[in-house]
Amino acid sequence: MIDHTHDPAALSWVAAANDPATDFPLQNLPFCRFRERGSLAPWRIGVGIGDRILDLAGWGIDDLNALMGRPRAERVALRHRLFDALKAGAPEIPLLLQAQAEFALPCRIGDYTDFYTGIHHARAVGRLFRPDNPLLPNYQWVPIGYHGRSSSIVVSGTPIRRPRGQVKPPDADGPVFQPSARIDCELELGLFVGPGNALGQPFSIDEADDHAFGLTLLNDWSARDIQPWEYQPLGPFLAKNFGTTISPWIVTMEALEPFRLPFTRPPEDPQPLPYLDSPTHRAGAAYDIALEVWLQTTAMAAPTRLSRSNLRHAYWSLAQMLTHHASNGCNLQPGDLLGTGTISGPAPEEAGSLLELTAGGRQPVTLANGEQRTFLRDGDQLGLRAFAEKPGFRRLGFGPCDGVITAAV
Amino acid sequence: MIDHTHDPAALSWVAAANDPATDFPLQNLPFCRFRERGSLAPWRIGVGIGDRILDLAGWGIDDLNALMGRPRAERVALRHRLFDALKAGAPEIPLLLQAQAEFALPCRIGDYTDFYTGIHHARAVGRLFRPDNPLLPNYQWVPIGYHGRSSSIVVSGTPIRRPRGQVKPPDADGPVFQPSARIDCELELGLFVGPGNALGQPFSIDEADDHAFGLTLLNDWSARDIQPWEYQPLGPFLAKNFGTTISPWIVTMEALEPFRLPFTRPPEDPQPLPYLDSPTHRAGAAYDIALEVWLQTTAMAAPTRLSRSNLRHAYWSLAQMLTHHASNGCNLQPGDLLGTGTISGPAPEEAGSLLELTAGGRQPVTLANGEQRTFLRDGDQLGLRAFAEKPGFRRLGFGPCDGVITAAV
Numbered sequence: 108m109i110d111h112t113h114d115p116a117a118l119s120w121v122a123a124a125n126d127p128a129t130d131f132p133l134q135n136l137p138f139c140r141f142r143e144r145g146s147l148a149p150w151r152i153g154v155g156i157g158d159r160i161l162d163l164a165g166w167g168i169d170d171l172n173a174l175m176g177r178p179r180a181e182r183v184a185l186r187h188r189l190f191d192a193l194k195a196g197a198p199e200i201p202l203l204l205q206a207q208a209e210f211a212l213p214c215r216i217g218d219y220t221d222f223y224t225g226i227h228h229a230r231a232v233g234r235l236f237r238p239d240n241p242l243l244p245n246y247q248w249v250p251i252g253y254h255g256r257s258s259s260i261v262v263s264g265t266p267i268r269r270p271r272g273q274v275k276p277p278d279a280d281g282p283v284f285q286p287s288a289r290i291d292c293e294l295e296l297g298l299f300v301g302p303g304n305a306l307g308q309p310f311s312i313d314e315a316d317d318h319a320f321g322l323t324l325l326n327d328w329s330a331r332d333i334q335p336w337e338y339q340p341l342g343p344f345l346a347k348n349f350g351t352t353i354s355p356w357i358v359t360m361e362a363l364e365p366f367r368l369p370f371t372r373p374p375e376d377p378q379p380l381p382y383l384d385s386p387t388h389r390a391g392a393a394y395d396i397a398l399e400v401w402l403q404t405t406a407m408a409a410p411t412r413l414s415r416s417n418l419r420h421a422y423w424s425l426a427q428m429l430t431h432h433a434s435n436g437c438n439l440q441p442g443d444l445l446g447t448g449t450i451s452g453p454a455p456e457e458a459g460s461l462l463e464l465t466a467g468g469r470q471p472v473t474l475a476n477g478e479q480r481t482f483l484r485d486g487d488q489l490g491l492r493a494f495a496e497k498p499g500f501r502r503l504g505f506g507p508c509d510g511v512i513t514a515a516v
Numbered sequence: 517m518i519d520h521t522h523d524p525a526a527l528s529w530v531a532a533a534n535d536p537a538t539d540f541p542l543q544n545l546p547f548c549r550f551r552e553r554g555s556l557a558p559w560r561i562g563v564g565i566g567d568r569i570l571d572l573a574g575w576g577i578d579d580l581n582a583l584m585g586r587p588r589a590e591r592v593a594l595r596h597r598l599f600d601a602l603k604a605g606a607p608e609i610p611l612l613l614q615a616q617a618e619f620a621l622p623c624r625i626g627d628y629t630d631f632y633t634g635i636h637h638a639r640a641v642g643r644l645f646r647p648d649n650p651l652l653p654n655y656q657w658v659p660i661g662y663h664g665r666s667s668s669i670v671v672s673g674t675p676i677r678r679p680r681g682q683v684k685p686p687d688a689d690g691p692v693f694q695p696s697a698r699i700d701c702e703l704e705l706g707l708f709v710g711p712g713n714a715l716g717q718p719f720s721i722d723e724a725d726d727h728a729f730g731l732t733l734l735n736d737w738s739a740r741d742i743q744p745w746e747y748q749p750l751g752p753f754l755a756k757n758f759g760t761t762i763s764p765w766i767v768t769m770e771a772l773e774p775f776r777l778p779f780t781r782p783p784e785d786p787q788p789l790p791y792l793d794s795p796t797h798r799a800g801a802a803y804d805i806a807l808e809v810w811l812q813t814t815a816m817a818a819p820t821r822l823s824r825s826n827l828r829h830a831y832w833s834l835a836q837m838l839t840h841h842a843s844n845g846c847n848l849q850p851g852d853l854l855g856t857g858t859i860s861g862p863a864p865e866e867a868g869s870l871l872e873l874t875a876g877g878r879q880p881v882t883l884a885n886g887e888q889r890t891f892l893r894d895g896d897q898l899g900l901r902a903f904a905e906k907p908g909f910r911r912l913g914f915g916p917c918d919g920v921i922t923a924a925v
Contacts, residue, residue: 259847437758
């Protein structure tokens with residue numbers, strides 16, 4: 108529903124929210140969990156506005172999972188109340204500078220599932236392993252996904268320790284246990300689940316939006332030398348679960364409403380089965396959200412952009428991810444996190460992982476300062492960024508999703 | 517440590533605990549979470565003794581996750597205190613009859629991982645898909661595991677709704693979405709994690725026992741017609757996450773101490789890499805725990821046994837599961853659950869799944885009453901049982917792990 112909270116002319120009494128370059132204008136209002144940096148105060152739920160945070164403790168909101176569990180209409184009503192409290196002319200109230208805050212994971216993530224909706228990523232990775240048959244026969248029928256590890260999801264800024272693991276050199280008889288030499292990023296968005304469903308009770312594709320709370324940036328760190336040896340037949344495990352970074356901010360689906368796009372498939376492709384299809388879904392289940400990968404090595408004074416892509420390239424929609432996940436009766440719960448999988452664009456330079464950008468590690472990328480990289484080195488800081496922009500609307504950003512690689516223990 | 521709490525001559529003042537056939541003699545003392553059946557009282561932590569439950573509310577224990585997080589020495593000390601309170605001669609205290617109780621999941625299960633340590637199962641299933649190469653090259657080097665779904669883990673007695681899902685008939689161009697026709701059980705034990713480790717801080721194989729709290733029975737319900745279509749390349753997903761049943765009881769590792777066995781590999785097999793091996797581990801990391809599968813159809817007055825196996829057939833130990841899982845720095849947390857995978861014995865009739873017992877659904881099993889089954893029908897009640905027994909010790913049981921299949925919605 109596009110209403111006055113998306114009016115690009117609406118201004119805030121928080122000056123920085125009116126800066127055209129801010130991630131957090133009055134039209135965004137993303138959630139976070141925060142406290143004063145260095146304090147031992149309890150974590151609180153907040154809303155980002157310009158360079159500040161509105162503390163929701165006084166609003167009776169101290170648990171984002173509880174809010175996620177409420178019906179969509181209540182989330183819309185809260186958005187309107189927040190908008191009214193922060194718009195120009197409303198009485199000013201105390202806010203905390205984001206620069207003075209530290210952030211935690213925004214909610215309790217009961218289960219984390221990672222999908223594989225980036226078809227250009229699936230094709231590019233498949234081509235490295237199966238040149239003649241890059242896309243498996245199920246890919247265009249099933250929204251492929253797998254369960255990830257919840258405990259090792261960390262908030263932006265948390266260092267990522269280089270993992271050790273079993274690596275099998277092609278010419279060796281057996282594997283060796285050693286630090287991974289092929290640490291990679293994966294450019295994803297993560298969808299936080301709203302109310303969800305009871306065990307054994309699926310929902311329809313047209314109900315899916317009720318269960319979508321909001322989006323965060325997500326970096327699915329991957330150890331590319333551990334992955335091929337361990338992943339058959341049950342999928343990735345230790346190659347992934349040493350750490351997953353998300354941004355501190357959840358941009359709500361209500362804020363992203365203006366950036367919907369029709370969901371279409373090339374006519375020559377298999378069309379979605381009826382449980383994953385509807386006229387409403389076709390009309391607007393895709394989203395236009397720009398995605399970027401940035402790298403700063405220890406030799407750089409500022410990060411350099413490695414790649415850019417867009418969520419519109421996803422082969423399966425957020426609503427299809429939700430509907431398929433619950434289609435067998437699996438219960439989704441408030442605060443569960445669904446990763447999109449790596450969203451690479453169609454062009455090689457739009458890839459969302461180093462695996463793709465370097466053709467499996469065979470062609471190093473040359474950085475702005477002349478350095479080269481295949482995979483990440485200790486000290487490298489990898490950052491994801493995302494924003495939605497469109498003529499007639501304010502640009503909305505997602506905040507940072509950063510992590511630095513530290514040496515193996 | 518085998519101490520006086522394993523003395524087979526020790527008796528309890530609870531008469532039923534002295535019955536040789538009980539699952540819960542004084543030497544067992546398993547944990548559960550319970551309340552009076554039909555009440556709305558808060559769930560409480562209890563200990564099973566004979567046909568009764570000791571309520572631990574008066575012992576200051578109201579959260580099993582907190583207890584799991586304590587050092588092993590405290591768990592041993594608690595076992596001694598419970599033993600002393602329930603042994604013959606100690607003053608009698610009020611207990612609840614198990615028949616008057618209802619049970620919940622014993623703790624909050626943050627993350628659930630399912631391993632694949634049953635080599636006879638892996639070979640038998642592999643043979644169905646790859647007759648010439650049943651065991652993949654990594655199997656004897658890597659303890660294969662994958663992340664499962666926490667939200668759909670239910671306690672024994674919870675009905676299991678037959679899932680719908682995408683099924684691809686071999687001769688069809690595309691899949692159909694329909695109720696699964698191949699619902700199967702998987703005979704497993706589940707290991708509850710004790711204190712665990714911080715992110716980025718692995719532990720050694722000789723520290724693993726400190727992080728093992730206890731075992732429960734686990735049925736990893738599987739939809740065998742959904743699984744082959746969806747599982748490439750990221751592993752099982754909707755074929756598994758519609759429900760996982762565990763028994764209400766956690767039998768502690770302290771109770772199972774007398775049932776340790778040496779952990780050995782055939783000398784012609786690859787031996788474990790150094791991070792998964794030690795003299796202490798070789799001396800006693802396996803366990804002698806008998807496992808059984810029982811089925812009761814709606815035409816039967818009592819269940820019939822389908823299969824029996826033993827945890828000693830696992831190719832990887834519980835300590836290796838823990839150590840490998842954390843070897844890349846992945847953080848294990850109190851209450852996390854690690855399934856062993858299906859533990860089939862070496863003989864065909866010792867298989868822990870219908871998939872194996874029926875040669876992939878091609879050879880129905882004939883039940884005691886003349887009925888036949890390939891996979892489970894609506895109304896079938898499937899139960900797992902386990903016990904440890906050995907001359908010179910009391911027999912310890914695990915309680916029931918039951919579920920009935922209900923019709924698809």
